[in-house]
Amino acid sequence: MKPPPFKYHACRTIDEAVGILDSDPDGSKVLAGGQSLVPVLNLRLAAPDNLVDINSIESLDHIRVQPDHVAIGAGTRQYVVERSDQLHSVLPVVREALSHVGHSQIRNRGTVVGSICHADPAAEMPAVFLTVGGEVTAHSAAGTRTIGSDDFFESYLTTALEPNEIVTQVKFDIPSGRTGWYFEEVARRHGDFAILGVVALVSLEGDTVSRARITIFGGGATPLRMTAAEQLITGAKASDIGGDLLERAAIEASAAVRPTDDIHASADYRRHVAGLLTRRAVTRSLERAGSPA
Amino acid sequence: MAMSSKQIVELNVNGIPHQLLVEPRKTLADVLRDDLGLTGTKLGCEHGVCGACTVLVDGRAIRACLMFAVQAQGPEITTVEGLASDGELDHIQKAFAENHGLQCGYCTPGMLMTAHAFLAENPEPTREQICEGMNGNLCRCTGYQNIIKSTAAAAKAAK
Numbered sequence A: 001m002k003p004p005p006f007k008y009h010a011c012r013t014i015d016e017a018v019g020i021l022d023s024d025p026d027g028s029k030v031l032a033g034g035q036s037l038v039p040v041l042n043l044r045l046a047a048p049d050n051l052v053d054i055n056s057i058e059s060l061d062h063i064r065v066q067p068d069h070v071a072i073g074a075g076t077r078q079y080v081v082e083r084s085d086q087l088h089s090v091l092p093v094v095r096e097a098l099s100h101v102g103h104s105q106i107r108n109r110g111t112v113v114g115s116i117c118h119a120d121p122a123a124e125m126p127a128v129f130l131t132v133g134g135e136v137t138a139h140s141a142a143g144t145r146t147i148g149s150d151d152f153f154e155s156y157l158t159t160a161l162e163p164n165e166i167v168t169q170v171k172f173d174i175p176s177g178r179t180g181w182y183f184e185e186v187a188r189r190h191g192d193f194a195i196l197g198v199v200a201l202v203s204l205e206g207d208t209v210s211r212a213r214i215t216i217f218g219g220g221a222t223p224l225r226m227t228a229a230e231q232l233i234t235g236a237k238a239s240d241i242g243g244d245l246l247e248r249a250a251i252e253a254s255a256a257v258r259p260t261d262d263i264h265a266s267a268d269y270r271r272h273v274a275g276l277l278t279r280r281a282v283t284r285s286l287e288r289a290g291s292p293a
Numbered sequence B: 001m002a003m004s005s006k007q008i009v010e011l012n013v014n015g016i017p018h019q020l021l022v023e024p025r026k027t028l029a030d031v032l033r034d035d036l037g038l039t040g041t042k043l044g045c046e047h048g049v050c051g052a053c054t055v056l057v058d059g060r061a062i063r064a065c066l067m068f069a070v071q072a073q074g075p076e077i078t079t080v081e082g083l084a085s086d087g088e089l090d091h092i093q094k095a096f097a098e099n100h101g102l103q104c105g106y107c108t109p110g111m112l113m114t115a116h117a118f119l120a121e122n123p124e125p126t127r128e129q130i131c132e133g134m135n136g137n138l139c140r141c142t143g144y145q146n147i148i149k150s151t152a153a154a155a156k157a158a159k
């Protein structure tokens, strides 16, 4: 249970880190909080030649709250994001979701961006990113590009990032209008990865749902937007969203997930929970948005 | 596979500066135990799950099996050996001893370090907060009840 040998690079600048990655893209790995990568190394599931440590790049450590989005740097640790009152006041779902990420000792080192790059389908932060919407900024020797949340997650632990790219920050969009949110996950124990979970944002204009975002995580190879369920309630009057519509949204969600059996739960159970959590997410988000529903 | 050569690493552990020659792939836990002889820090799973290796880095509890020693240069590292002074247990260690917060003792250093960081942030915790704050550490002996009791007693004793 010891990592295989590697060359360690304590990078001071983004350019330095990008340069090493570019010289050996397939043999290098970015090291952020290490809370997913170091277990992989200790178990010898990977043996990179170069470890590109970005923890000492000061410009990567920031939280910037703007009128329409929040930017979180790739060096910013989960516990710092969890405690940011400024971020909490505009996106309260983030704190709630982070409280379910591992344990305090994990969040003291782990980063929000690292979790998104790791792209575990049962992880909380990728699901939050997909729900609130936004983009990551990726740097490589060739330049800078942004990747939107809808295009980022490709498959199990696989993203749209190239091996020579480093994500420098993630932007979470701040919803406009009266918006309610919901987060819930079913796990064996608090701190474990979810068996299944939901993240939702529902915005109202007057009494009408103007935007709905519902993501199920742990129900497939990536976090999944429940677009059919979203469409069902978008445009509906909050006061009309009751038994029948909720039932249909739940059925849509159960049909949209792609779960597998594992030692924690059967695929059937996960499909059932996906419907249940979707129904609850819509109801509670509407309550939080302040509608009479 | 890359060659891994040793490099100089400077660590500040329990108030004492050390200069060591170690491979970058060596975790902080291994360096504490093998190079500094501080075997109070335990290794259980070596992939972040059990919490036996918990130490403080600038007062925050972290998994010493998930951090390389080369990354731990600069901050103040505290291990279980740094808690007692002049042979006198600190108030959290005493609370564990008095409330049967340990049996075999293997998880205890990690529990103590976690309790330290937790109580520093939550000096007057509820039982529920204790359960959540301590839930990143596994114990195969006690059934946890006395660990929760010990942590609550330590909070009281600090007042």
Ligand SMILES: Cc1cc2nc3c(=O)[nH]c(=O)nc-3n(C[C@H](O)[C@H](O)[C@H](O)COP(=O)(O)OP(=O)(O)OC[C@H]3O[C@@H](n4cnc5c(N)ncnc54)[C@H](O)[C@@H]3O)c2cc1C
Binding pocket: A029, A030, A031, A032, A033, A034, A035, A036, A037, A038, A039, A074, A100, A101, A102, A103, A106, A109, A110, A111, A112, A113, A114, A115, A116, A117, A118, A120, A122, A123, A124, A125, A161, A165, A166, A167, A168, A191, A192, A193, A194, B047, B048, B049
């Ligand atoms: C016991 C335990 C329990 C956990 N429980 C949970 C849980 O319940 N939910 C959860 O979501 N997570 C959980 N985690 C994982 C934790 O949240 C990690 O912190 C997170 O998944 C990865 O973030 P990191 O900063 O530690 O990244 P690292 O481990 O350093 O990196 C992870 C991967 O992402 C890549 N990467 C990281 N940053 C960048 C970047 N800026 N640009 C490009 N690539 C990058 C790395 O190369 C690596 O492949 C747990 C971990 C442990 C040890």
Ligand code: FES
Binding pocket: B042, B043, B044, B045, B046, B047, B048, B049, B050, B051, B052, B053, B054, B063, B064, B065, B066
């Ligand atoms: S040995 Fe580090 S968490 Fe188990």
Ligand code: FES
Binding pocket: B101, B102, B103, B104, B105, B106, B107, B108, B138, B139, B140, B141, B142
């Ligand atoms: S006292 Fe034996 S593992 Fe906790």
